[in-house]
Amino acid sequence: MTTSTPPESQEVVEQESGPLLTTKVTPVYLTPSIKFIFQHPAFFLAFGGGSGLSPAAPGTVGTLVAFPLFWGLNQYLEPLHFLFLIYVMFFVGIWACALTGRALGAHDHGGMVWDEIVAFLLVLFFTPDNLMWQAFAFLLFRLFDIYKPQPIRYYDKKLRGGFGVMFDDMLAAFYTLLCLAAWKAFVL
Numbered sequence: 001m002t003t004s005t006p007p008e009s010q011e012v013v014e015q016e017s018g019p020l021l022t023t024k025v026t027p028v029y030l031t032p033s034i035k036f037i038f039q040h041p042a043f044f045l046a047f048g049g050g051s052g053l054s055p056a057a058p059g060t061v062g063t064l065v066a067f068p069l070f071w072g073l074n075q076y077l078e079p080l081h082f083l084f085l086i087y088v089m090f091f092v093g094i095w096a097c098a099l100t101g102r103a104l105g106a107h108d109h110g111g112m113v114w115d116e117i118v119a120f121l122l123v124l125f126f127t128p129d130n131l132m133w134q135a136f137a138f139l140l141f142r143l144f145d146i147y148k149p150q151p152i153r154y155y156d157k158k159l160r161g162g163f164g165v166m167f168d169d170m171l172a173a174f175y176t177l178l179c180l181a182a183w184k185a186f187v188l
Helices: 041-046 048-053 058-076 079-104 114-126 131-147 152-158 161-186
Strands: 010-017 020-027
Touching (some): 041 048, 058 114, 058 131, 152 161
């Protein structure tokens, strides 16, 4: 498979540098499609198997994808294996989101939801196995991911590439788990 984007998705910009006129081709894919995500496995992963193509709230839809993944994987994997899988998914996400971001010409395109899926899997792993707790964890995670309190906002703006895309959602997961732990320790 190729990592290049189709010709119709490229914008040609002419720049003048000294006596020479150079042409720079910048990929632009503001509205990716099913066709786009099936061009490369990285695109498919970054878009959460297509959940990131949702016209409304793709981050929320991507986060919801973590629920059936968690429920299925949690039945078959030992806790240590599950954590190792999340670790692998994080590093695969760095690669997939970096490659997809370059192809789209957007560092952290809103349709790239692999970061939400992986981070929320981590949240679910540490959340009590109860639908009420998991629903509350979902609401907290989305709140932190959308509003990005400090230092999430700082790292979201400073870090680029696949690591930046993945890292800010891990911070949102940390905040979510911190709130759940505080609730469990001081309220219950």
